[in-house]
Amino acid sequence: MSNREPPLNDRTIDMPAMGFAVTLVLLAGHVAGDGSTPPGDDDFAARRARVQVAQSARIELIRRLTPSVVCIFPKDNRAGGGSGVLIDADGYGLTNYHVVAPLLPSREGEGGLADGNLYPLEVLGLDPVGDVAMFRLKSDSPFHAATLGNSDTLAVGDETLALGNPFLLAEDFTPTVTFGIVSGLHRYQPGAGRALIYSDCIQVDASINPGNSGGPLFDMTGKLIGINGRVSIEERGRINVGVGYAITINQIRRFIPALRAGLTTQHGAAGFTVADGPDGVTVDRIEKDCAAARAGIRVGDRLRQFAGTPIRSANHFLSLLGTYPAGWPVEAVLERGDITIKFRGRLEASPLPRPRGARDGAQRKMPDPFAPIPPDSEANRRAVRRALKLFIEFCGGSDALNRTMKLEWSGRRFNVDLPGNAPIPIERDEEKPPGTADLPPGAAPSDIERMIRWELYGAEPNAPRSPFQVVGSDEVDGRIAVVLELKKHDVHQPRIGLDDETGELLFVEFTHGTQAVRARYEYGEVKRSGTLRLPMRRRIHEDDRLVAEEQYDSAIAVGP
Incomplete structure (x- = not known):
């Protein structure tokens, strides 16, 4: 019998055994051919113990986060819905606007928690432009709530957990959990006209599917860093292809006081637009009676900073601008020749989405998602x-x-x-x-x-x-x-x-x-x-x- 290895195409590979062997090598940290002595059993056991500790910590983290996740349904109807997350013990929570749009104008629905119970749900404030809404579950007892994090500290490669109710799988209201990493930051996803615009959002590869909308995105310390809402799908089916998007919690924080009060919020507008050019990002149009015009900003001025952030491109400015409410105080730094101009003012109000109304006199079967809703x-x-x-x-x-x-x-x-x-x-x-x-x-x-x-x-x-x-x-x-x-x-x-x-x-x-x-x-x-x-x-x-x-x-x- 020859000692020579058979050709690759003549080999039979046992994939499960091969996978186990690879796992052992990775756990042991052994690199073939490096001249080092393979670690002993004690070293391998220590490494395996660390992996088991990390796994146990992740399981415990999920157990701790699960009670804050809400399955959202229309009232007396569990045929559709989405997800949400509680952010305080009084039952206030966050979700997507498009999740609660079918509950308008009655503002009533139901929320299921992992304790197996359904609770009355009322819709509070609305942000149709940014696809965010606030709701409140009603109960005489306090709820378990998530802790808000800081999405500005995220880096590409950070691990994340997405919890929610995809495909209405959670019949007992226990959320589905998926694990992944931050694949990209500062992404911009256009919406439907003036609505459902994802500005400066988080891209993740954690599996997000229909029904996950409105659910929480957590970091591995258990802090809420975003609200899941959109996914890139395969063209012939609503199937996740590993590209999901979450609205940053730091954007949502700016709107929470108004949402809690039952208001419909507007996003900010600068009063001017910019374009990319050979001299950088320059003002190409300005409204006559806006704060920027009154401060002396002119067409041709170069925009260097906005809200403390250096501006890289016109799209970057548009993405950043979309994260602020109307009336928000901001500072901008511009240049005109050798002159530096510092502008402090308040953002104008960007228009709300136009109501769709009935077309050609036909009656709408579903409520208009952008019809005016009176304050609560x-x-x-x-x-x-x-x-x-x-x-x-x-x-x-x-x-x-x-x-x-x-x-x-x-x-x-x-x-x-x-x-x-x-x-x-x-x-x-x-x-x-x-x-x-x-x-x-x-x-x-x-x-x-x-x-x-x-x-x-x-x-x-x-x-x-x-x-x-x-x-x-x-x-x-x-x-x-x-x-x-x-x-x-x-x-x-x-x-x-x-x-x-x-x-x-x-x-x-x-x-x-x-x-x-x-x-x-x-x-x-x-x-x-x-x-x-x-x-x-x-x-x-x-x-x-x-x-x-x-x-x-x-x-x-x-x-x-």
């Missing part, structure tokens, strides 16, 4: 109560606020336009106002700010008729604010921004003067004064231009 007033009242309760708790409690009759401030003011920016001493006593009477149109900005702030200090979250309503979201120093409008002071159009997670006061803004200047006081550096927590820094803007900063050394809360 009860959801708004709940959102106001939540925001005010968080604010009161952050300040030190209702007793601490109610006992405060006077605030004594001591510090310095720096006027930006003052030569040398010399500090001006501040010694100010604020008496608690006896009531909430409106101020005349000519009132000083400092008096208006004080009035609004004291009205907030005295707010009652459970009042049957609250003077506040949620109107949207905003941002201060990277922190997302829920924006409350004080309805009864129409002359000054006051708005208050509270940190959406902690309740901390972030800003007060209002209109004043004959020129209707929009003033904005931004707060920070909170310190405790007795049982009360107060901001020790104020930045004062007028029409988005910084005019002064106040820094306080002490703030004393005086009780009765």
